[in-house]
Amino acid sequence: MQIIDGTIASPKGFKATGLHAGLKKEKKDLGVIFSEVPANAAAVYTTNQVKAAPIFVTKEAMTNQKIQAVVVNSGIANACTGTLGLENAKEMQALTGLHLGVSQENVAVASTGVIGKQLPMETVESGINQIDLQNQAPYAFHEAILTTDTATKEIVVTDEINGQTVTMAGVAKGSGMIHPNMATMLAFITTDAQISEILLQEMLADKTETTFNQITVDGDTSTNDMVLLLANGLAENSMIEKNTEAYKKFLEMFQLVSETLAKMIAKDGEGATKLIEVQVVGALNETEARLVAKKVVGSSLVKTAMFGEDPNWGRIICAVGYAGSHTDPEKIDMWIGDQQLLKHSQPQEFDEITMKQTLEKEKICITVDLNIGEQSGKAWGCDLTYKYVEVNALYHT
């Protein structure tokens, strides 16, 4: 497998572009992904019971698991917008289908931005009609889905599968807001691989548990979260079947793309200065390992300690203790970087200068060994900073 430069339109038969429609003041706010042929598709959505209108529209479009176009706007989340909001999301879908010559049922819709505001449909319609895929600018799509993200987030990988070069591209937006109502996570992954929609959905659901679902910035699950995976088959590899070498390779590509996007989102969390990776080993099972890792990385006290570059193992073991997994409180080992802080829950001497250097870095790795089993899991987050409070307190609705 190789990581290559590229965009969401790098896999064969995909096009993408983005533009400024007028939902935001100046920045790009409308983007489209298009596949020459209907792609087999898989999706996972927010578990928030309050779901934005585009979630319902995309779910319906996913009934037959074929998607040929995706339209995304930023600036307005189209959440808590009632019947009109739902009509507007359907209208976005219809307008995009019409403009691109694609069946409306094969168009997915996603939104991110402020909650409770209706989409100005004239602006949206005029934006959609300006989409020009003959003169596509795929990187503009990466920009068009951002809110207060400080950077675009993308990764493209390629490998040979069943004798053909297969490419997979992922793009995401993270936790930021124009009007800070919600941290919405959107990710779109395209590939030209030939693989069934059933296998795609199974893989996406499974991998989401260990990648996108293992990041946290502020513990608030958005109303608009969505990961959409499209495979159009234009690489012309023979069909990827389960439990084959080909599937293993494809899974590795998908794992790398998902985990990389997840980490990029965590690192670019609101106000963040550091990416924190927590690895839990020696757990009874994977679910509990992931649970503990996510509790540690989500603890406000751990997050502020990392911002303060303090090896505060007391806060970490406290979070392990309340995570709700099987734990023997006397048997916990802990490391920050490669320096051991705890052995069987007892403090260990460590080199303070090396520790200081470890904590000054932009990525901090915390490892916890529960010493009660063989399973492991990871989670990613960021530090809690003055800037986080500023971003989220200074805004007025």
Place this chain on the structure above:
Amino acid sequence: MQIIDGTIASPKGFKATGLHAGLKKEKKDLGVIFSEVPANAAAVYTTNQVKAAPIFVTKEAMTNQKIQAVVVNSGIANACTGTLGLENAKEMQALTGLHLGVSQENVAVASTGVIGKQLPMETVESGINQIDLQNQAPYAFHEAILTTDTATKEIVVTDEINGQTVTMAGVAKGSGMIHPNMATMLAFITTDAQISEILLQEMLADKTETTFNQITVDGDTSTNDMVLLLANGLAENSMIEKNTEAYKKFLEMFQLVSETLAKMIAKDGEGATKLIEVQVVGALNETEARLVAKKVVGSSLVKTAMFGEDPNWGRIICAVGYAGSHTDPEKIDMWIGDQQLLKHSQPQEFDEITMKQTLEKEKICITVDLNIGEQSGKAWGCDLTYKYVEVNALYHT
């Protein structure tokens, strides 16, 4: 029922005092509560799997549910201190018993402060030996249990029960730290009422669910939390039995004391400028009402919005949506103060000037009506401020 000025030693037969033993630099760090006769006792403890040594010692002392003395230190949590820590907690218990002429098995022990540090037992012993209940200074006990709390937290109430004046006093410490390893909640409640230990424990366990367990500052459950309730019977009221008018009165006293202490702790959360009260009504059951209220008041996005004095209902409804209760996302009503922001999940017009005045206050009340049932619940928390980040990031272990 009347609220009166007083201390933890106001109920008949109780004495209390506090002093500076030397665990902290200058402030008081050791305190004792004493009852002339062994009191019927009830206790609840942290659910954190990593528990501090004094928790184990107090649990053992509670085997027969009789407590005659309580010794508390601040400065060092005596958590993650292994076998030596457990021996030290037992030694604290024994020394206190010896000094006060009380059976060791009837002494409860509590600690709060930095994790992973051993108690300097010479300092502790010398402190205990300086305890002088002939010249008691009960308010010094209120001070001795604090860490970075900005104020002591106490309430004393009195009522006539079964023909006798019964007094109940509560004192607590909240979420602050000398060495900010953990936010520990300790509360001690004394009463001279005559009531069985079984009824006391039932009442405490029940009321903790709606009071102490309904506050959150940072979502981190400490290793040292403890609420201890002592009833020494010296008011000489005839025994309070369940389902009587007397019990109802006693329950009201206890409810007021617990809820008041809980609110005081929430209001004095680290860096807090505001107390936030969230009331959820129209829920399917009380447990879910409390769950939703606690999720809303614990949301970092809601907390920063309240700090910024912004009526950000989108963040509130988002937290309702991910709380995990039964919810109809289309039927949610919401108020801040007495102004309605949402009706059946749709935004309502409100008066901006009145809203501004509401949000400027030191206490903000948010009400959410789920409109799917008849039950309600409350939770209390505080805003998330620059000061919170400062308090928890600037400290170095």
